[in-house]
Amino acid sequence: MKIFNEKFLQPVLDALPDGVYITDGNGVTVGVNSAYERITGLQRHRILGKHMQDLVRDGYISNSVSLEVIRERQPITRVQTIKGNRKIVVSGNPMFDENGTLEYVISSVRDVTALLRAKHAEEQLERILTVRKEYFIDVDVHTDKAGVLTGTNTRQCYRLAEKVAATDVKILIQGETGTGKTLLAQFIHDNSLRSAAPFISLNCAAMPEGLIEAELFGYTPGAFTGASSRGKEGLLDIANGGTLFLDEIGDLPLSLQAKLLKVIEENKFLPLGGTRFKNTNIRLITATHHDLKQAIADGKFREDLYYRLQVMPLDLPPLRKRQDEISPLLTHYLNHYAKRYNTEKALHPETLEVLIHYKWPGNIRELMNLVERLVLITERSEILPNDLPESIRPLVAHSDPYSSGSLKQQVGDLERELISNALSLYGSTRAAAASLGINQSTLVKKRQSFQSINKDKM
Numbered sequence: 098m099k100i101f102n103e104k105f106l107q108p109v110l111d112a113l114p115d116g117v118y119i120t121d122g123n124g125v126t127v128g129v130n131s132a133y134e135r136i137t138g139l140q141r142h143r144i145l146g147k148h149m150q151d152l153v154r155d156g157y158i159s160n161s162v163s164l165e166v167i168r169e170r171q172p173i174t175r176v177q178t179i180k181g182n183r184k185i186v187v188s189g190n191p192m193f194d195e196n197g198t199l200e201y202v203i204s205s206v207r208d209v210t211a212l213l214r215a216k217h218a219e220e221q222l223e224r225i226l227t228v229r230k231e232y233f234i235d236v237d238v239h240t241d242k243a244g245v246l247t248g249t250n251t252r253q254c255y256r257l258a259e260k261v262a263a264t265d266v267k268i269l270i271q272g273e274t275g276t277g278k279t280l281l282a283q284f285i286h287d288n289s290l291r292s293a294a295p296f297i298s299l300n301c302a303a304m305p306e307g308l309i310e311a312e313l314f315g316y317t318p319g320a321f322t323g324a325s326s327r328g329k330e331g332l333l334d335i336a337n338g339g340t341l342f343l344d345e346i347g348d349l350p351l352s353l354q355a356k357l358l359k360v361i362e363e364n365k366f367l368p369l370g371g372t373r374f375k376n377t378n379i380r381l382i383t384a385t386h387h388d389l390k391q392a393i394a395d396g397k398f399r400e401d402l403y404y405r406l407q408v409m410p411l412d413l414p415p416l417r418k419r420q421d422e423i424s425p426l427l428t429h430y431l432n433h434y435a436k437r438y439n440t441e442k443a444l445h446p447e448t449l450e451v452l453i454h455y456k457w458p459g460n461i462r463e464l465m466n467l468v469e470r471l472v473l474i475t476e477r478s479e480i481l482p483n484d485l486p487e488s489i490r491p492l493v494a495h496s497d498p499y500s501s502g503s504l505k506q507q508v509g510d511l512e513r514e515l516i517s518n519a520l521s522l523y524g525s526t527r528a529a530a531a532s533l534g535i536n537q538s539t540l541v542k543k544r545q546s547f548q549s550i551n552k553d554k555m
């Protein structure tokens with residue numbers, strides 16, 4: 098033990114960034130430095146003078162490189178896991194005296210947790226980039242300061258919206274549920290001259306007819322049984338000077354469509370039970386997921402109102418047609434929820450691949466809900482494909498028997514079905530081919546052959 102008590106040596110050892118652990122030739126601990134204490138959390142007074150075997154037995158150390166060096170009489174390096182799931186690299190070196198007797202084992206201990214994490218992150222990034230390349234994912238996605246992400250298929254829509262925001266032109270946003278219609282309407286309002294006035298939103302599908310009418314137009318005191326004795330301001334009053342966003346306008350009952358038309362044409366309305374018209378100055382933005390032309394043909398939507406509302410139609414495509422946005426949206430919301438729940442999470446590249454190919458019927462809202470759930474329930478920091486709900490996980494085609502007939506015919510039918518599904522899902526032959534793992538030219542040839550078979554059948 099004597100040399101390590103020398104006054105000059107301990108400060109030198111303590112100045113080293115790596116941990117140092119020294120035993121004598123029998124395995125008794127004779128010295129450690131400050132970095133060792135810091136890395137392992139073991140204090141020197143608890144281990145000095147103790148035999149390595151006792152330290153392993155008492156659970157201070159999981160296994161001993163020094164004892165291995167004593168047995169093998171040669172340098173040994175091992176990676177070990179210590180408390181807090183930290184990884185350390187321990188290199189033990191024997192020191193012999195002039196007679197070849199083992200005098201000391203000097204081990205250096207380096208904490209490589211951060212290094213491994215960085216390497217892991219780098220590998221992850223590389224794999225993610227490979228996945229993106231493989232599936233032709235354009236990484237040219239922008240996020241504005243309000244956290245709105247736009248990719249190749251939505252940028253045009255947002256640019257157009259920005260251009261017309263300053264005017265009062267009526268905008269009809271079309272898109273499936275959860276595609277961001279409300280967000281786009283809010284974006285238009287925020288970029289308009291009305292941004293300091295209220296942005297009021299009402300979902301016409303969520304309420305019975307009487308209630309929508311009362312909400313929109315308000316009512317006078319005692320207008321109907323159960324009405325408040327003080328009456329109530331309608332949203333047309335509250336939104337005055339600002340923007341009124343009517344979501345799911347296709348579900349507005351016909352009687353209210355007539356009243357809304359009057360508001361648009363004359364900028365005035367009659368509250369329920371009222372006798373005097375009120376003036377209003379609102380910008381109207383509407384949205385729907387219905388095909389309004391079909392609703393007009395079915396007699397459910399007024400044609401004159403339709404043309405009034407859709408002076409500027411804006412289309413928000415479903416998320417399955419915005420494949421380049423899926424990965425950035427996942428990252429965006431993963432960080433958002435990880436921050437909210439004070440944790441760290443990352444997607445395994447295979448999980449990302451599954452999610453990029455998922456159809457997302459509930460669009461961005463579904464994506465957000467899924468990410469929030471995964472952040473909350475996944476125990477590891479990395480989200481694996483198995484952590485996904487079963488409805489999302491399998492990409493196995495469930496198919497009913499397509500036809501009777503020879504095996505060749507049935508395989509042909511199945512192939513045609515898969516190709517046509519991929520084409521309608523991804524919108525282009527390139528993306529459809531990538532999703533099926535075949536060349537674009539192969540897909541085009543197969544499609545042509547299906548078309549000629551169809552003609553022959555006709």
Ligand SMILES: Nc1ncnc2c1ncn2[C@@H]1O[C@H](COP(=O)(O)OP(=O)(O)OP(=O)(O)O)[C@@H](O)[C@H]1O
Pocket residue numbers: 244245246247272273274275276277278279280281344461462465
């Ligand atoms: N481009 C985007 N970037 C980031 N988040 C988005 C984007 N588009 C939508 N979201 C988020 O997705 C969620 C759903 O969007 P939003 O409510 O605007 O959809 P919607 O089409 O109006 O849905 P619904 O028709 O069901 O009311 C919101 O929380 C919104 O912030």
